[in-house]
Amino acid sequence: MTNEERRAALEAIIYAADEPATIEQLTKALGEEKLAVQASLDELVASYATEERGIEIRAVAGGYKMYTKPQQHDVVRRFIKSLRPPLRLSMPALETLAVIAYKQPVTSPEISEIRGVNTAGVISTLLDKRLITTAGRKEVIGRPILYKTSKEFLLRFGLSDLEELPSLKEFEALAREALGSDEGLAPTDESLTSEASISAPAVENRASAEMEAREELLEETAANNEGMPEGESKDSQKAATVGE
Numbered sequence: 001m002t003n004e005e006r007r008a009a010l011e012a013i014i015y016a017a018d019e020p021a022t023i024e025q026l027t028k029a030l031g032e033e034k035l036a037v038q039a040s041l042d043e044l045v046a047s048y049a050t051e052e053r054g055i056e057i058r059a060v061a062g063g064y065k066m067y068t069k070p071q072q073h074d075v076v077r078r079f080i081k082s083l084r085p086p087l088r089l090s091m092p093a094l095e096t097l098a099v100i101a102y103k104q105p106v107t108s109p110e111i112s113e114i115r116g117v118n119t120a121g122v123i124s125t126l127l128d129k130r131l132i133t134t135a136g137r138k139e140v141i142g143r144p145i146l147y148k149t150s151k152e153f154l155l156r157f158g159l160s161d162l163e164e165l166p167s168l169k170e171f172e173a174l175a176r177e178a179l180g181s182d183e184g185l186a187p188t189d190e191s192l193t194s195e196a197s198i199s200a201p202a203v204e205n206r207a208s209a210e211m212e213a214r215e216e217l218l219e220e221t222a223a224n225n226e227g228m229p230e231g232e233s234k235d236s237q238k239a240a241t242v243g244e
Contacts, residue, residue: 023063041064095115097175104148105138133148
């Protein structure tokens with residue numbers, strides 16, 4: 001295999017991979033010497049780093065993955081937004097989504113502890129909108145359901161993965177743009193959704209019988225809301241892969 005062929009093969013693998021591809025995985029896939037693969041990979045990364053390219057290959061989480069370049073984020077977000085009609089959410093829903101995004105996986109009692117109100121109804125709304133999904137149960141008394149953001153959430157906000165989550169202030173602006181909200185995430189009591197309160201460990205609460213019953217229903221709902229709908233177009237899936 002020539003160096004050009006090796007670079008082309010590496011480019012194809014990294015593009016197609018859902019997770020960062022490690023050098024060991026790439027070496028095994030190509031059946032080539034590790035040093036030769038690494039040299040070709042370094043050349044490929046450098047070729048994508050030029051200013052005229054809109055995509056780059058980053059070394060992340062022990063592997064390599066394609067991302068859109070920061071200077072192209074705005075235009076890619078606008079494109080992704082154009083693929084879907086505006087999704088308007090209430091202020092409580094936006095606040096709850098922010099807590100889940102920055103503290104995931106997180107339980108309903110933990111979210112309620114941060115926000116100071118019962119969030120069962122709001123969580124159900126976010127599940128219906130496919131912005132969040134379930135992530136199993138936490139091994140504590142009552143075994144409450146854990147929640148995390150979904151692939152639809154990444155698409156709505158033009159993110160490749162959760163590592164690209166912006167600061168909470170930037171998230172507010174993205175919420176106004178991506179979700180069609182005129183108010184964003186500016187709660188009356190800013191302490192409820194401040195970065196400090198969201199990142200701080202929540203106090204464990206015992207789930208009541210009523211909360212457990214709600215969560216059982218939410219879990220059943222979430223089973224049908226995992227990730228993106230099967231009917232997403234190829235272009236939409238491509239947008240999720242390349243990033244913002």
